[in-house]
Amino acid sequence: MPAQQVPNDPLARERAHLSSSRSALRAMRADVEALDIKDVTANWVNAAVLERQIEDRITALADLAHTPLFFGRLDYLHAPGADRAEGGEGERFYIGRRHVHDADGDPMVIDWRAPVSQPFYRASKKEPMDVRTRRRFGYTGGELTAYEDEDLTDAAGEEQASKLLQTEIERPRVGPMRDIVATIQPEQDEIVRAGIGGTVCVQGAPGTGKTAVGLHRVAYLLYAHRERLARTGTLVIGPNRSFLHYIEQVLPALGELNVAQATVDDLVAHVEVRGEDAPAAARLKGDARMAEVLRRAVRSGVTMPDEAVVVVRGSRRWRVPAYEIEEMVRELLSNTSRYRDGRDFRYGAAREALPQRIAHAVLVRMEEAGEAPDDRVQDAVARNAAVKAAVKSLWPAVDPAKLVLRLLSDAEFLAEHADGVLTAGEQAEILWAKPARGVRSAKWSAADAVLIDEASDLVARTPSLGHVVLDEAQDLSPMQYRAVGRRCTTGSATILGDLAQGTTPWATPTWAEALTHLGKPDASVEELTQGFRVPREVIAYASRLLPAIAPGLTEATSVREAAGDFSVREVAAPARDEAVVAACREALTREGSTGLIAADARVAPLAEALRTAGLPFLAPGEETSADARLTLVPATLAKGLEYDYVVLDEPSEVVAGEPDERTGLRRLYVALTRAVSGLTVIHAEGLPGQLG
Numbered sequence: 001m002p003a004q005q006v007p008n009d010p011l012a013r014e015r016a017h018l019s020s021s022r023s024a025l026r027a028m029r030a031d032v033e034a035l036d037i038k039d040v041t042a043n044w045v046n047a048a049v050l051e052r053q054i055e056d057r058i059t060a061l062a063d064l065a066h067t068p069l070f071f072g073r074l075d076y077l078h079a080p081g082a083d084r085a086e087g088g089e090g091e092r093f094y095i096g097r098r099h100v101h102d103a104d105g106d107p108m109v110i111d112w113r114a115p116v117s118q119p120f121y122r123a124s125k126k127e128p129m130d131v132r133t134r135r136r137f138g139y140t141g142g143e144l145t146a147y148e149d150e151d152l153t154d155a156a157g158e159e160q161a162s163k164l165l166q167t168e169i170e171r172p173r174v175g176p177m178r179d180i181v182a183t184i185q186p187e188q189d190e191i192v193r194a195g196i197g198g199t200v201c202v203q204g205a206p207g208t209g210k211t212a213v214g215l216h217r218v219a220y221l222l223y224a225h226r227e228r229l230a231r232t233g234t235l236v237i238g239p240n241r242s243f244l245h246y247i248e249q250v251l252p253a254l255g256e257l258n259v260a261q262a263t264v265d266d267l268v269a270h271v272e273v274r275g276e277d278a279p280a281a282a283r284l285k286g287d288a289r290m291a292e293v294l295r296r297a298v299r300s301g302v303t304m305p306d307e308a309v310v311v312v313r314g315s316r317r318w319r320v321p322a323y324e325i326e327e328m329v330r331e332l333l334s335n336t337s338r339y340r341d342g343r344d345f346r347y348g349a350a351r352e353a354l355p356q357r358i359a360h361a362v363l364v365r366m367e368e369a370g371e372a373p374d375d376r377v378q379d380a381v382a383r384n385a386a387v388k389a390a391v392k393s394l395w396p397a398v399d400p401a402k403l404v405l406r407l408l409s410d411a412e413f414l415a416e417h418a419d420g421v422l423t424a425g426e427q428a429e430i431l432w433a434k435p436a437r438g439v440r441s442a443k444w445s446a447a448d449a450v451l452i453d454e455a456s457d458l459v460a461r462t463p464s465l466g467h468v469v470l471d472e473a474q475d476l477s478p479m480q481y482r483a484v485g486r487r488c489t490t491g492s493a494t495i496l497g498d499l500a501q502g503t504t505p506w507a508t509p510t511w512a513e514a515l516t517h518l519g520k521p522d523a524s525v526e527e528l529t530q531g532f533r534v535p536r537e538v539i540a541y542a543s544r545l546l547p548a549i550a551p552g553l554t555e556a557t558s559v560r561e562a563a564g565d566f567s568v569r570e571v572a573a574p575a576r577d578e579a580v581v582a583a584c585r586e587a588l589t590r591e592g593s594t595g596l597i598a599a600d601a602r603v604a605p606l607a608e609a610l611r612t613a614g615l616p617f618l619a620p621g622e623e624t625s626a627d628a629r630l631t632l633v634p635a636t637l638a639k640g641l642e643y644d645y646v647v648l649d650e651p652s653e654v655v656a657g658e659p660d661e662r663t664g665l666r667r668l669y670v671a672l673t674r675a676v677s678g679l680t681v682i683h684a685e686g687l688p689g690q691l692g
C-alpha cells in the first residue's frame with residue numbers, strides 16, 4: 001500500500017493488514033487452483049494423489065469468515081536469528097491459524113505453530129523471550145474490533161490478566177467444540193509443543209483443556225513433522241461417537257484434514273459386538289493377565305516332531321531327522337516368547353520361517369552331497385508337500401477369533417492355559433454359559449473383541465502409527481491400553497484423562513499403571529489444574545465428591561471471572577418433571593446451549609415431559625444451533641461434553657444407575673462439571689451424603 005494511504009489510527013492500520021492478508025490468501029488459493037498437473041504427472045495414479053493434495057490445500061486455504069486470519073502480533077526487540085526467523089529480517093509478526101505470504105513470498109501471517117510464534121504463548125515479563133510487545137486482537141462477527149497490548153520489557157511490572165482472554169473463555173458455546181489457538185496458556189503450550197519422541201500423559205480436572213490441548217498437539221506435531229507423520233499416520237481416540245462428533249471440527253479449523261478419529265471399539269472391530277458381559281466378567285477379560293493366557297493359548301498347538309521330514313527331489317531323497325527339526329521349533333518358540341519386547345517374532349512370522357529353516361537343512365545336505373543348489377531350490381523345497389505337511393502339524397495356523405472362541409467355550413482348554421494365572425472361580429466367571437458354535441454366531445462382547453485383537457497381534461504384528469492421542473483414557477481396561485499401545489509401538493502418544501472421572505469398573509487407579517500397560521512406562525505425567533469451563537462455585541460444589549472418588553487429586557481452580565449461576569432446588573416428587581422442564585425453559589432464555597443431564601433410566605420420562613411441554617430437544621452428538629439449543633443427555637454420555645447451562649436431574653438416581661457407589665459418585669462428578677455458565681440441580685429424593 002502506498003505510504004500516504006497508510007492509516008494513522010492503529011486499529012485502522014491493523015484492519016488494513018487484515019484485509020491485505022485476506023487478499024494475499026485469496027491469491028495463494030487462486031494460484032493453487034490454477035495449477036495444471038497434466039504436464040507433470042505421467043500416470044493417473046500420481047495425478048489422483050496430486051489432485052487430492054491440491055484439493056486439501058485449497059480447502060486449507062479457505063478464508064473462513066468466522067475464524068479470524070490472525071489473532072496476535074509479536075513485536076520483537078531484535079530480528080530473530082536465522083535459526084528462528086521464518087520470513088526474514090522483519091521484527092513484527094502477525095500470528096494466525098495458517099501461513100499467509102504476499103506476492104513476493106514475504107510472510108504476512110505466521111502459522112501459530114512456527115518457532116517464531118512460540119513467545120506469543122510463553123513470553124512473560126519475567127521471561128520476555130526477546131519480545132517487546134505482545135498484541136492480542138479482538139473480533140466481533142469476523143470484524144477486527146479491538147486490540148490489547150502487553151509491554152514485556154518492564155520486568156518489574158505485574159503480569160496483567162488479559163480481557164480478551166476472559167471474553168474468549170466466557171463466550172457462549174453453541175455448535176461443536178472450537179479451537180483455542182488464540183488463547184493457549186503457557187502450561188498448556190508446553191504440552192502442545194512437547195517433542196514427538198516422548199509420550200506425555202496429562203492428568204487434569206474437568207474443563208482444564210485436556211481435549212483441547214490434545215487436539216492442538218496433533219496439529220502442532222503435523223506441522224513440525226509433516227512428512228514423517230504423513231507416512232506413519234496420526235489417530236485421535238475418543239470414548240464414543242457423540243464425543244468424536246463434538247470434537248471433529250477442531251482439527252479442520254486448524255487446517256488439518258487428515259487425522260483419523262476412532263473409539264477403542266472401532267480399533268478392535270474384528271467381530272460384530274452383540275453381547276454384553278456382566279461387570280465381573282468384563283473386568284476379568286480386561287485384566288492384563290488375559291494377555292498371558294492368550295499367549296499360551298496361541299502357542300499351544302505347536303508340537304514336537306516324532307518323525308523325520310523326507311523331501312523327494314528327482315531320484316533323490318533328503319532326510320532331516322526329527323531331533324534337528326525339534327531344535328528349529330524350539331528356537332522359534334523361544335523367539336516368539338519374548339513377550340512384548342518389540343523385536344520378538346510373531347507366531348505367524350515364525351510359521352513362515354519354519355519351512356525355510358527345514359529347506360535350509362535340506363540344502364546343507366545337498367551341498368554336502370556335492371550339489372550346488374541356489375535360492376530358488378531353497379524356495380522350492382520350502383514349498384514341497386512334505387515340508388508343508390510337517391509345518392501344518394508342527395506349527396498350525398491360528399485364527400485369532402476361533403482361538404478366543406475356544407477359550408471362552410471350552411472349560412478344559414481355558415483351564416489348561418489359565419492354570420496359575422486365573423483362579424478356577426475366575427475361569428468360571430469368563431466362560432460363556434452357552435458355548436458358541438461359530439465365530440459368526442457368537443455373541444461377542446466389547447471385551448471379547450479386545451481379546452481377539454490381542455490374539456491377532458500375537459499372530460501378526462499390528463502396524464504402528466506415528467502418534468496417537470487417547471482422550472478420556474482413565475476408562476480403559478489394561479487390555480484396552482495394550483490395544484492402543486500396540487498401535488504406537490514405534491510412535492509416541494498423548495494420554496489425556498482424569499482419574500476422578502473414571503466410570504468403568506476397571507477404571508485406571510494410577511497413571512503409572514496405565515502407562516505400563518500401554519508400553520510407555522517412562523512417559524512423563526503432567527497435571528493441569530486451571531479450569532476454563534466450570535464456574536468457581538460449581539467446581540467447588542462438585543469437588544466435595546473428590547475425597548470419596550479420587551483422594552489425593554488436586555481440586556481445579558476456575559479462571560472464569562463470572563461467578564456463574566448455581567442453584568440446588570428440592571421439589572416434591574410429583575412436581576419433579578415439571579420443575580425440570582421449567583428449569584430448562586429458564587436456561588433457554590439465556591444465550592448459548594443448555595444440557596439436561598439425567599440418569600439413563602430417567603431419559604425416557606423426561607423426553608416425554610419435554611415433548612408434552614412443547615420443548616424441542618436434541619440427542620448428544622447432534623449439533624446445537626441458534627434454533628436448537630437444548631440437548632437431553634443420558635449421564636453415561638455426558639463425558640467430555642459441555643453446555644452453557646446445565647440442568648441436572650436427580651443426582652441420587654445418577655449415582656444409583658451405576659453398579660457401585662464410587663462409580664456412581666464419579667458419574668455424578670462428571671455430570672456436575674459440564675456447565676460453563678450455570679448449573680441447576682433439581683431433586684426430589686435426598687442428595688448423596690458426600691455433597692452435604
Ligand SMILES: Nc1ncnc2c1ncn2[C@@H]1O[C@H](COP(=O)(O)OP(=O)(O)OP(=O)(O)O)[C@@H](O)[C@H]1O
Nearest residue numbers: 180183184185206207208209210211212532533640
Ligand atoms: N486456553 C484456553 N483458552 C480458552 N478456552 C479454553 C482454553 N483451554 C480450555 N478452554 C476451553 O475450556 C473448555 C474445556 O476444555 P476441554 O473440554 O478441553 O477440557 P477437558 O479437560 O478435556 O475436560 P473434561 O475432563 O471435562 O473432558 C472448552 O470449552 C475449551 O475450549
